Amino acid sequence: MFKNLMHDMVLAVQTRTGITTPFVVWLIVVALAAVTAFVFLCVAAYDWLALQIGSVYAGLVMAAIFVAIAIIGLIVCQLARRRARERAILERAARAHAPSWLLDPKILATAVQVGRSLGWQRAIPLALVGFMVAQWAREHRARGDDSAE
Numbered sequence: 001m002f003k004n005l006m007h008d009m010v011l012a013v014q015t016r017t018g019i020t021t022p023f024v025v026w027l028i029v030v031a032l033a034a035v036t037a038f039v040f041l042c043v044a045a046y047d048w049l050a051l052q053i054g055s056v057y058a059g060l061v062m063a064a065i066f067v068a069i070a071i072i073g074l075i076v077c078q079l080a081r082r083r084a085r086e087r088a089i090l091e092r093a094a095r096a097h098a099p100s101w102l103l104d105p106k107i108l109a110t111a112v113q114v115g116r117s118l119g120w121q122r123a124i125p126l127a128l129v130g131f132m133v134a135q136w137a138r139e140h141r142a143r144g145d146d147s148a149e
Helices: 002-017 021-053 055-096 105-118 120-148
Strands: none
Touching: 021 055, 105 120
16 A cells, blocks of 8 residues: 555656756756766866966966856855745735735635525524634734734
């Protein structure tokens, strides 16, 4: 049973992402080849610069190049983080102003069915109490989110 469950999970991941074991193995091979090529290019660039301007200056130039790459990467990370925060804030605001789940047709159909089976005299007070609890929970959750920031 557990083996079937694991197999089903693997198939679900494969259908969503297309990732298989050979894909992962070749991805690792490609990554190692890319890193090796990058190292050889860095060594070649250093040697060429050392022949042109001297070994100390070549080391400084290579260090400056990598510092510039690191700074650019840091800026890109900060911009991505800011965009992600803005998207999350906008999504939270949209969810806060979204129509209530109580207007979902499935919920309304269930409510009508409960009203018919229990009788409207009993169902209406229960629905009002449920609505008040839902509103209280929503306000309590919103208050809790504001105090966490």
